[in-house]
Amino acid sequence: MTNQKEGSADTIQKEMESYLGIRSIDELFEDIPPSVRLNRPLKLPAAKSERDLSLYLDEILSQNLPVTSFLGGGAQFHYIPALVKEVITKPELLNAYTPYQPEVSQGMLQGLFEYQSLINELTGMNVTNASMYDWPTAIAEALLMCRRLFNNRTKVLLPQSIHPDRLSVVENYLAGPKISYELISFNKETGELDLEDLRTKMNENVAAVYLENPNSFGVIESEAATVSRIVHEKGAKLIVGVDPISLALLEAPANYGADIVVGEGQGLGTPLSFGGPYFGFFSLQYDRKIIRQMPGRVVGLTKTKDGTKRAFVLTLSTREQHIRREKATSNICSNESILAFGAGVYLSLLGANGLRKTAEYCLKAAHYLASEINKLKHFEAPIFKGQFYNEFVVRVTKGTMAEVETRLVEEGFVGGYTLEKCHPELGETAIFCTTEMHTFEDIDRFLKVLRKIDKDLGGGA
Structure with a gap:
């Protein structure tokens, strides 16, 4: 073929054809x-110019x-030490x-091995893979x-x-192999899993039960050990979904x-960016x-051929994709x-003490915010009596949560994740x-705006 530098574009195109x-x-x-073809120029x-485009x-x-x-x-804004980006963007690692x-x-490979070891320490388990696509796919693959x-x-x-986005992914995964599922109710007073409903639905046809701790309402499952016992009595497996930072305070699921x-x-060193990229652990x-x-994939430790x-x-x-598709355990x-x-870099930098301080601050700030919101006449927080970590559900008792959210944006704040579509039975609610x-100054500024909104709803000063 003609060298690209020779001849006109039309000539080159004809030669290619x-x-x-x-x-x-x-x-x-x-x-x-x-x-669906576009038969005109865009x-x-x-x-x-580059300068004009930049402006x-x-x-x-x-x-x-x-x-x-x-x-x-579920998508949380955590501080990321500058060294995390500095390390992972090194040319020899950026893959x-x-x-x-x-x-x-x-x-x-060593970095991934260290990551696996650190996740093992947090969860109390002894095998972790080298990451999944995200949390929902990790749930689905576990099922x-x-x-x-x-x-x-x-x-x-x-x-x-369960968060509706996670449920949507799980439903897609279960449809192919024709695995059926049932939803276990939550206790309307505590927000925790309804143990009686679990007992009713457990039988010898159940392969696994999925539990989130804290759950999507932010509520800590205080009866997790009881859930485990009920599940294992029927010979099924218990899958637990967790916030890894919360494990600096909460009991390890293995326990x-x-x-x-x-x-x-x-939350372990990845910034928020319009929904991704995330990663799941397993x-x-x-x-x-x-x-x-x-x-x-799993990274293991061995010795060189000469043993030195x-x-x-x-x-x-052999469990994975590089064998026949029908024999692989995962085709993602x-x-x-x-x-x-x-x-792994993030966890190494913070260490056990730093991670615990981070988790303690998250919990303390959330409980302060919830207690202050609950003092307002037309707000209730949290709506569940169960203990919570750093997320909690707020209900507005006059007007709509959508109206509150609009007012908050006008004042420079984004409020909670509204539950109107996935849990209409809870009323006008959102997860904060x-x-x-969040500094306590940020929280106080936020509360000042909420007090103003409450007053406009007829709540007084």
């Missing part, structure tokens, strides 16, 4: 229905409204995929894993309080009998039979290794959240 054996480029797109503005983008960005967010619902060549990837362990069991149980622990790792207790059904040095490698790879190829690596990024 001749080489491919086609009459025109349109033949390459015959599989696309004509009704309506784009004239090209700009144009600055003008657009200047329209953004800076706000302080108290939005709950979003698990390395398959251990001889040239010892740094990345599929339990189904594989019990050929004769075709049902799983999920909490009614109350969790078989599998999953969760969202975004941990369990070692068992030769069970670990071979575990999804995702330690080495890190992917282990038990996407994972988030670089974010998991960053989580605090982290170490």
Whole structure:
């Protein structure tokens, strides 16, 4: 073919068409229905110089409204030490995929091994994989894993309080293998799992029960050990979903009998960015039979061929994608290794003491905010009597939560995650959240606005 520098664009195109054996480029797109093809140039503005484009983008960005967010619902704004980004963006490490060549990837593999070890410490488990795509897919893969362990069991149980986005992903995963599910009610007074409903729905056809602790309402499941006992009496597996930072204060799931622990790792050094990227973690207790059904990649420690040095490698790879699809334990190829690596850096920098201080601040700030909101005439917080960590549900008793949210945005705040669609039975409610990024000055400014809104609703000063 002609060198790209020679001849006109038309000449080069004709040579390419001749080489491919086609009459025109349109033949390459015959599989696309004509009704959805665009047969005209894109309506784009004239090209700009780099300088003019930079000024144009600055003008657009200047329209953004800076706000302080108290939005709950699982995506949380935590402080990220500068060193996390500095480490994970080093050229020799910046790879979003698990390395398959251990001889040239010892740094990345060691970082992932350390990450696995740190998650094990938090959860109390002894095997963690090198990350999942996100929390919802980690839940779904855990449920599929339990189904594989019990050929004769075709049902799983999920909490009614589960976040609707997580439930949506799980439903998609369960549809293919025809696994049925039922929702376990929550106690309307405490917000915790309804134990009587769990007992009623547990039987020998249930492969697994999924429990969140804290749950999506922010409520801590004080009867987690009882849930574990009920589940195991029927021979099923208990999967527990957690906020990893909360484990600096709360009991490790392994201590109350969790078989599998999953969760969202975004809070461990990953910034919020319009819904992603996130990463999920997946941990369990070692068992030769069970670990071979575990999804995702696992980094193990071994020795070099001559036995003189330690080495890190992917282990038990025959469980995974590089065998026949129908024999693989997981066919989701996407994972988030670089974010998991960053989580290991984050946890190493904070240490046990730093992580505990972070969790304590989150809890203290949330309880202060809830107690002050509850003093307002037309607000109730929290609406459940169960203990909570750093998220809690607020109810407005006059007007609508949507109206409150609109007022808050006008004053420079984002309020809670509204529950109108997923839990209409709770009334005008929303999930609020605090982290170490909220100073008490921020909270007081937020409360000042809420007091003004309460007054306008007829609550007085």
